[in-house]
Amino acid sequence: MVSIPSQDGLKICCIGAGYVGGPTMSMIALKCPEVQVKIVDISAARIDAWNSDNLPIYEPGLHKVVTACRGKNLFFSTDIDEAIQEADIIFVAVNTPTKKVGIGAGRASDLTYWELAARRIAQVAETPKIVVEKSTVPIKTAEAISAVLHGAGKTRFDVLSNPEFLAEGTAITDLDNPDRVLIGGQLDESGQKAMDTLADVYAHWVPRDRILLTNVWSSELSKLVANSFLAQRVSSINAISAVCEASGADVDEVARAVGMDTRIGPKFLKASVGFGGSCFQKDILNLVYLCESFGLPEVAHYFHQVVHMNDYQKERFVGRIIHGLYNTVTGKKIALLGFAFKKDTGDTRESASIDVCRRLIEEKAQVAIYDPKVEEEQVWMDLTYACKMDKTEVQKYVTLCPDALTACKDAHAMAVATEWDEFKELDFHQVYDTMTKPSFVFDGRNILDHATLREIGFVVYAIGKPLDPKLSTA
Numbered sequence: 001m002v003s004i005p006s007q008d009g010l011k012i013c014c015i016g017a018g019y020v021g022g023p024t025m026s027m028i029a030l031k032c033p034e035v036q037v038k039i040v041d042i043s044a045a046r047i048d049a050w051n052s053d054n055l056p057i058y059e060p061g062l063h064k065v066v067t068a069c070r071g072k073n074l075f076f077s078t079d080i081d082e083a084i085q086e087a088d089i090i091f092v093a094v095n096t097p098t099k100k101v102g103i104g105a106g107r108a109s110d111l112t113y114w115e116l117a118a119r120r121i122a123q124v125a126e127t128p129k130i131v132v133e134k135s136t137v138p139i140k141t142a143e144a145i146s147a148v149l150h151g152a153g154k155t156r157f158d159v160l161s162n163p164e165f166l167a168e169g170t171a172i173t174d175l176d177n178p179d180r181v182l183i184g185g186q187l188d189e190s191g192q193k194a195m196d197t198l199a200d201v202y203a204h205w206v207p208r209d210r211i212l213l214t215n216v217w218s219s220e221l222s223k224l225v226a227n228s229f230l231a232q233r234v235s236s237i238n239a240i241s242a243v244c245e246a247s248g249a250d251v252d253e254v255a256r257a258v259g260m261d262t263r264i265g266p267k268f269l270k271a272s273v274g275f276g277g278s279c280f281q282k283d284i285l286n287l288v289y290l291c292e293s294f295g296l297p298e299v300a301h302y303f304h305q306v307v308h309m310n311d312y313q314k315e316r317f318v319g320r321i322i323h324g325l326y327n328t329v330t331g332k333k334i335a336l337l338g339f340a341f342k343k344d345t346g347d348t349r350e351s352a353s354i355d356v357c358r359r360l361i362e363e364k365a366q367v368a369i370y371d372p373k374v375e376e377e378q379v380w381m382d383l384t385y386a387c388k389m390d391k392t393e394v395q396k397y398v399t400l401c402p403d404a405l406t407a408c409k410d411a412h413a414m415a416v417a418t419e420w421d422e423f424k425e426l427d428f429h430q431v432y433d434t435m436t437k438p439s440f441v442f443d444g445r446n447i448l449d450h451a452t453l454r455e456i457g458f459v460v461y462a463i464g465k466p467l468d469p470k471l472s473t474a
């Protein structure tokens, strides 16, 4: 058994109580009972929710971890200055969205929140701190942050990069058993000491050989590369799904055969309506922007294609619905099952459902949405933004339903956009009886039993599967 140096009295603070800050810090608190962990945020509503029974994010297993530590060595607060002053290690897990305006708009990372957090730290810190980049940031951000921190000239800061690799919906198991923990730092004595201190925190539960120490730039770049490679796999199999439909091959069979090659591996080869989530597109675009800035247009173009392919896949899915419904969906009711970007999360950021819904609204369809976890207000926010309409206008086309059966009642078609397990358990005989005839199913996740659906009487389209002869494609 490897011994871990005692970290009794160590104080950790995390700025940003979101999808990353909340779960990662809760796991540290759980695994390191002698360490005090304080998570702070500018949003009082978010902090109130973390202090309540109704946590601000849905993540399987999270509630149990939070309630085991909260009030003991895990605290949520809006007192950012106090938390900074007390802490030995300050994680920064604020949002780093794609820039909407200015130089690099639509591609580069918007580091406004990061810089504000860094300036706050520089202003109030009085004793040396280890500042950890937890947010995903462009390469060389640590250098800029270090300049901001040291600008105040009050104390010493060691800036580390420690990107997070958790996936939503499986955050707790990912954190409990990570493939690796990556820590990048300056390779001088102080930087090495800071890296060792952080490594000792993780060593409470992560085997040492899975804690990788490297230089800052490699660490920052590795995070963008990991997400770009993952997204690239999804776009690759989605591209092949179009070839399968054109040729009569079955994408799941192809993925199985290809994935059994141990050099390729079986994960992330599930064809879908398109990837979503707050990070894949943002991080690829960030990599594209960096490549352009480094004068590497061919590399930029190569990775940009991953995003283009994703847009193509979403549009292809909508096209199948429109052509399948005899070239018009105007006034037709479409049940959209799932609004989250994947199952087991209530997160809708960049969800394929948003684009599918926007396109159906443009075609003047009546869309009935059901998702087991997404908050109603979130759907309205997403759709008003995506469609550039006000809520009343969106509501002329969209209704939100309490369950899948209600969404499907009188619908011409059902479109599955999120792979929630409960959609597999629906009583499809009952669903069929309530739908307009002919009744269509568009399975954007390939989770349903298509043969049984066809036996019941549905006309079925599934991503990358041989086309149903009854499906109109003209």
Ligand SMILES: NC(=O)C1=CN([C@@H]2O[C@H](COP(=O)(O)OP(=O)(O)OC[C@H]3O[C@@H](n4cnc5c(N)ncnc54)[C@H](O)[C@@H]3O)[C@@H](O)[C@H]2O)C=CC1
Binding pocket: 015, 016, 017, 018, 019, 020, 021, 040, 041, 042, 043, 046, 080, 093, 094, 095, 096, 113, 114, 116, 117, 134, 135, 136, 137, 164, 165, 166, 167, 168, 278, 279
């Ligand atoms: N969502 C995910 O699954 C993953 C996200 N990441 C990265 O982690 C970072 C955070 O992502 P999320 O947690 O999803 O974002 P989020 O939007 O859920 O949370 C960010 C939080 O930071 C707070 N905040 C912003 N500026 C602040 C400031 N100056 N002081 C105090 N609080 C401030 C916001 O109020 C918000 O609650 C991003 O860079 C993202 O790319 C990395 C791995 C996984």
Ligand SMILES: O=C(O)[C@H]1O[C@H](OP(=O)(O)OP(=O)(O)OC[C@H]2O[C@@H](n3ccc(=O)[nH]c3=O)[C@H](O)[C@@H]2O)[C@H](O)[C@@H](O)[C@@H]1O
Binding pocket: 136, 164, 165, 166, 167, 168, 169, 227, 230, 234, 267, 268, 269, 270, 271, 272, 273, 274, 275, 276, 277, 278, 279, 280, 341, 342, 343
């Ligand atoms: O930086 C981040 O934010 C995180 O991004 C992803 O995690 P996440 O977006 O939460 O979820 P994924 O499981 O990666 O799924 C992303 C999207 O791809 C889709 N997907 C995934 C896998 C697949 O085979 N097919 C497919 O369509 C999912 O449905 C989802 O829409 C990465 O998996 C995490 O390692 C990373 O930390």
